[in-house]
Amino acid sequence: MTCFLWPVPARLILLAGLAASGARGQPSIAAAINSASFEPALSHGCLVSIFGANLAGSTASAGSLPLPRKLGGTTVTVGDLQIEAPLSFVSPGQINAQIPFEVLGDRVPLWVATAAGKSQPYFVTLAASAPGLFSRSSDGKGPVLAFNQNFQPVDQAVPGSFLTLYATGLGATDPPAQSGSGGAGAEPLNRVVVPPEVFIGEYPARVDFAGLAPGLNGVYQLNVVPQRMGSDRVFIRAGGVSSNIASIASVPGNNVGNASGSIQALYPAADATSPPVMYSPLLLLVKFTARMDILPSAGSFLISAVTDAGTTFIDVDPAAGTFTGTITVPSTPSRFGDFSGAGLMAVDFATCNGGGTGGVTCLPFPGNIIPASRISPLELDALRSVPAPDAAIPNSPNGTIQVRGSVRAGSTFAIDDQNNAPLAVLGGYFSIPAPSNFPGYTGTTTVKLFIDGRLAASTDVPYRVGFF
Amino acid sequence: MKFLPKLAGICLIATPGWAAPQIAAVLNAASYARPGMPNSGIAQGSMFVIFGAGMGPASLVQAGGFPLPTALSGTSVRVTVGATAVDAFLVYTYASQVAAVLPSVTPTGIGLLSVTYNGHTSEAGAFRVVRSSPGILTQNQAGTGPALAQNFNSESDQPRNTLTHAAHAGQVLTLWATGLGPISGSDAAQPVPEDLSLNLQVLVGSKPAKVRYKGRSGCCAGIDQVQFEVPANVEGCSVPIAIRVDDTVSNFATIAVAASGDVCADLSGVSGADLERWQAGANLASAAIGLHVAQDCEDYFCGGPDSPAPYIETGEASFLRSGLPFVRTQVGLPPPGSCIVSPAGVVGALIGAPQPLDAGGVLNVTGPKGVRQIVLQSPGYYSQQFAQGSAVQYLVPGTYVIDNGAGGTDVGPFQATLTVPPVFTSTVESSSAGARAAWTGGDPEGYVTIQGGAASPTTSAVASFVCTERVSAGQFTVPPEVLLGLPAAPSLSTFYQPTAIFHARGLDIGQISFGQ
Numbered sequence: 001m002t003c004f005l006w007p008v009p010a011r012l013i014l015l016a017g018l019a020a021s022g023a024r025g026q027p028s029i030a031a032a033i034n035s036a037s038f039e040p041a042l043s044h045g046c047l048v049s050i051f052g053a054n055l056a057g058s059t060a061s062a063g064s065l066p067l068p069r070k071l072g073g074t075t076v077t078v079g080d081l082q083i084e085a086p087l088s089f090v091s092p093g094q095i096n097a098q099i100p101f102e103v104l105g106d107r108v109p110l111w112v113a114t115a116a117g118k119s120q121p122y123f124v125t126l127a128a129s130a131p132g133l134f135s136r137s138s139d140g141k142g143p144v145l146a147f148n149q150n151f152q153p154v155d156q157a158v159p160g161s162f163l164t165l166y167a168t169g170l171g172a173t174d175p176p177a178q179s180g181s182g183g184a185g186a187e188p189l190n191r192v193v194v195p196p197e198v199f200i201g202e203y204p205a206r207v208d209f210a211g212l213a214p215g216l217n218g219v220y221q222l223n224v225v226p227q228r229m230g231s232d233r234v235f236i237r238a239g240g241v242s243s244n245i246a247s248i249a250s251v252p253g254n255n256v257g258n259a260s261g262s263i264q265a266l267y268p269a270a271d272a273t274s275p276p277v278m279y280s281p282l283l284l285l286v287k288f289t290a291r292m293d294i295l296p297s298a299g300s301f302l303i304s305a306v307t308d309a310g311t312t313f314i315d316v317d318p319a320a321g322t323f324t325g326t327i328t329v330p331s332t333p334s335r336f337g338d339f340s341g342a343g344l345m346a347v348d349f350a351t352c353n354g355g356g357t358g359g360v361t362c363l364p365f366p367g368n369i370i371p372a373s374r375i376s377p378l379e380l381d382a383l384r385s386v387p388a389p390d391a392a393i394p395n396s397p398n399g400t401i402q403v404r405g406s407v408r409a410g411s412t413f414a415i416d417d418q419n420n421a422p423l424a425v426l427g428g429y430f431s432i433p434a435p436s437n438f439p440g441y442t443g444t445t446t447v448k449l450f451i452d453g454r455l456a457a458s459t460d461v462p463y464r465v466g467f468f
Numbered sequence: 469m470k471f472l473p474k475l476a477g478i479c480l481i482a483t484p485g486w487a488a489p490q491i492a493a494v495l496n497a498a499s500y501a502r503p504g505m506p507n508s509g510i511a512q513g514s515m516f517v518i519f520g521a522g523m524g525p526a527s528l529v530q531a532g533g534f535p536l537p538t539a540l541s542g543t544s545v546r547v548t549v550g551a552t553a554v555d556a557f558l559v560y561t562y563a564s565q566v567a568a569v570l571p572s573v574t575p576t577g578i579g580l581l582s583v584t585y586n587g588h589t590s591e592a593g594a595f596r597v598v599r600s601s602p603g604i605l606t607q608n609q610a611g612t613g614p615a616l617a618q619n620f621n622s623e624s625d626q627p628r629n630t631l632t633h634a635a636h637a638g639q640v641l642t643l644w645a646t647g648l649g650p651i652s653g654s655d656a657a658q659p660v661p662e663d664l665s666l667n668l669q670v671l672v673g674s675k676p677a678k679v680r681y682k683g684r685s686g687c688c689a690g691i692d693q694v695q696f697e698v699p700a701n702v703e704g705c706s707v708p709i710a711i712r713v714d715d716t717v718s719n720f721a722t723i724a725v726a727a728s729g730d731v732c733a734d735l736s737g738v739s740g741a742d743l744e745r746w747q748a749g750a751n752l753a754s755a756a757i758g759l760h761v762a763q764d765c766e767d768y769f770c771g772g773p774d775s776p777a778p779y780i781e782t783g784e785a786s787f788l789r790s791g792l793p794f795v796r797t798q799v800g801l802p803p804p805g806s807c808i809v810s811p812a813g814v815v816g817a818l819i820g821a822p823q824p825l826d827a828g829g830v831l832n833v834t835g836p837k838g839v840r841q842i843v844l845q846s847p848g849y850y851s852q853q854f855a856q857g858s859a860v861q862y863l864v865p866g867t868y869v870i871d872n873g874a875g876g877t878d879v880g881p882f883q884a885t886l887t888v889p890p891v892f893t894s895t896v897e898s899s900s901a902g903a904r905a906a907w908t909g910g911d912p913e914g915y916v917t918i919q920g921g922a923a924s925p926t927t928s929a930v931a932s933f934v935c936t937e938r939v940s941a942g943q944f945t946v947p948p949e950v951l952l953g954l955p956a957a958p959s960l961s962t963f964y965q966p967t968a969i970f971h972a973r974g975l976d977i978g979q980i981s982f983g984q
Binding site for chain 2: 044045079080081083100101102103104105107108109121123128172173174175176177193
């Protein structure tokens with residue numbers, strides 16, 4: 001076996017700052033987010049990007065490790081003891097820093113101070129793990145930053161082949177890391193304490209190493225080997241927290257010909273403009289079709305439709321003459337808006353208040369149950385078109401249905417309303433992260449259909465959140 | 469940024485490294501004061517606890533004797549302040565919790581604490597080392613409720629202060645605590661009692677007590693004793709007690725003080741014996757009858773200047789056999805003139821579900837405006853709306869008698885009498901300079917509840933407090949030890965609810981109240 005541990009390029013660390021304009025007044029913080037995922041999830045030792053105004057008098061970057069606690073006249077302090085954070089980059093509009101490992105607590109204040117004064121506290125929530133996966137675009141979206149065993153960038157993942165990924169927010173390490181310093185370059189390496197799962201193509205990859213990258217501050221290296229791929233999605237789960245979802249192409253198989261498909265978002269695409277969705281989690285329902293010719297010599301292959309909210313996997317085995325489908329659909333309680341047994345919180349956006357540097361405060365629905373009067377009629381119509389689940393997935397509002405059938409090599413296999421209709425849907429609820437501009441937030445979630453490793457269809461489903 | 473050279477040839481196969489300890493919190497072992505609270509610092513020479521994961525063996529291992537070790541069953545704790553590193557003396561170790569004594573020689577300032585277990589060391593966690601930060605040990609081992617205190621009767625007779633072993637004015641009590649301050653000797657050895665030179669006050673029911681001793685206990689490393697005399701004119705089952713050293717105030721615990729006999733009396737009228745049975749998990753039969761006048765709106769558009777909210781007059785009652793958390797009678801209030809500070813998130817344990825009692829089909833209310841009935845709605849629960857309008861029509865000031873006729877199978881016949889006093893009105897003011905409430909009206913023999921809360925604007929620390937004062941006093945100023953124990957200037961409100969106690973066959977406690 002050949003495997004390596006290499007440092008990551010500098011572009012990974014130096015996230016783009018806003019144009020320097022010279023600090024004129026007291027600093028103010030608009031957001032503090034995970035530097036890899038660009039989402040609010042943060043952990044101890046995590047790289048954090050702080051956005052705001054007057055955050056520094058000029059633009060400056062740290063030249064070496066350990067990182068300084070004061071850079072360009074700017075300091076960032078975290079927690080009730082106001083521990084100074086290591087700084088890698090400061091500018092008037094953006095600071096890149098590390099949440100010090102030493103900070104204790106799960107909801108802590110963060111301040112920025114310059115010669116012009118000190119900001120109001122901005123509260124961040126810290127978890128033992130808050131994984132963020134670095135992507136090539138440095139915003140946590142799109143192709144994941146991945147390298148092969150020769151440390152060459154790769155665009156494609158091959159089951160059984162080595163990959164190195166980079167992340168932040170994986171928390172404590174053993175032996176412990178020093179805030180502001182890089183990972184050890186030789187054994188004992190700084191392996192993570194909370195083991196991460198790395199999903200590549202929806203299936204857990206084998207994790208050979210997870211720990212701080214040598215010589216890099218706050219960046220974790222993941223040496224992994226994909227096992228099987230049902231999509232192009234890549235994400236991490238650690239300590240029960242999932243990362244942003246990036247992508248890496250899968251290798252097309254040689255089992256089908258003339259593969260084609262389509263995706264139709266039942267909701268909220270039809271409801272994306274009026275009326276707006278009033279609550280989170282947001283229901284997503286999708287219908288899709290898939291058609292392919294199974295080649296006479298075909299081996300087993302996957303058909304998969306994936307979204308943030310749910311998945312459908314259809315495992316086709318022409319040699320055995322069978323296919324097995326597993327589909328997520330809204331569970332029976334969630335069809336009635338009852339999220340009392342779910343692990344996520346249903347938030348009533350009509351209660352939101354605040355804004356600005358203090359963030360937005362929204363209240364959950366009492367009992368975590370969304371009243372029927374608050375569920376969109378369009379959503380209810382869509383729900384009626386989805387099969388009922390066989391069983392609820394523990395700790396999830398989604399249920400599953402299992403479908404089995406026969407298939408034959410050398411024939412056409414289709415999934416649509418007329419043929420294998422129960423397979424032709426997937427749906428579920430996903431929780432919208434509370435952005436700073438609630439309400440009126442607009443977003444998209446991507447639905448993708450893969451047939452034997454080929455992307456057969458992809459659709460961005462828009463949604464909008466707002467008041468009546 | 470400088471990068472290390474490529475490290476070719478390092479082969480990393482599946483060798484999980486997830487065995488290192490993790491630290492979540494470092495707290496005073498007695499008060500459990502949360503980070504951000506004014507008393508959250510860890511004092512030199514005090515006992516503290518570390519919460520986390522993977523810090524020790526799966527089963528608790530205690531130190532076998534003196535001197536306390538710096539390594540116990542594979543666990544060690546190191547504290548670094550500036551350039552000084554010290555090893556804490558371990559009391560016990562467990563996977564999720566470690567207790568230790570901070571050496572008195574530890575410098576004050578921001579300390580970095582790391583736990584090592586079986587050769588794996590945690591990330592360092594920051595906490596503040598201070599000279600003094602008292603914490604009172606409590607019987608629930610969580611820093612709230614009854615203090616761990618002993619009544620001194622004689623050298624050989626020092627029972628624990630409880631609701632049925634209450635202290636008396638002038639009696640000496642021994643209060644157990646930690647965090648008074650450093651000692652000159654070894655913190656690992658069995659301590660030698662020595663009065664510490666401290667600016668220390670013991671506040672009992674907000675009254676300063678005469679302190680006879682303040683220093684280490686003779687038994688236990690890091691554990692202090694404060695011996696004091698119970699001040700006069702302070703009685704109750706929940707008499708607040710706090711230790712103040714300079715401007716740092718401990719957690720607020722309670723002691724029981726009785727005018728005579730061994731059993732205290734709660735402000736609600738419930739006896740200490742009944743409270744003790746409840747707190748032990750017993751289910752008791754209780755009744756709560758309430759007469760209410762609320763100015764409220766049932767629809768969204770009501771309440772404006774053109775549409776004032778109507779007065780809604782109701783009566784309701786419950787007759788239940790239940791554990792303490794379900795008892796609707798408010799118990800555990802401090803005696804008039806004193807306050808209890810509580811940290812956020814303190815909740816009682818749930819003890820059993822309430823069982824309804826049969827007290828008859830109807831409750832008769834006889835008052836200045838005639839007779840009304842409160843009707844049984846479901847087993848154990850009664851309610852009735854008396855009136856609704858732009859003025860109070862039925863529940864006007866005066867005397868009300870409630871009876872249940874011939875009674876029911878569980879509760880015998882009773883007559884409960886309550887006087888609804890003249891209208892009570894109050895004002896409150898609160899700032900960083902102080903907090904004060906004033907009021908008029910009400911029954912001079914009754915008491916007012918003053919409640920407050922404070923959330924730090926710069927940390928996530930939250931605390932609340934409750935005080936009581938006699939209505940006849942007309943005002944109340946929140947004592948300085950309360951304000952010092954809060955993370956910010958408090959918001960303040962008053963609550964006045966005339967109450968009376970009644971008795972009946974089958975009831976352990978019956979209370980009738982009026983709320984407006």
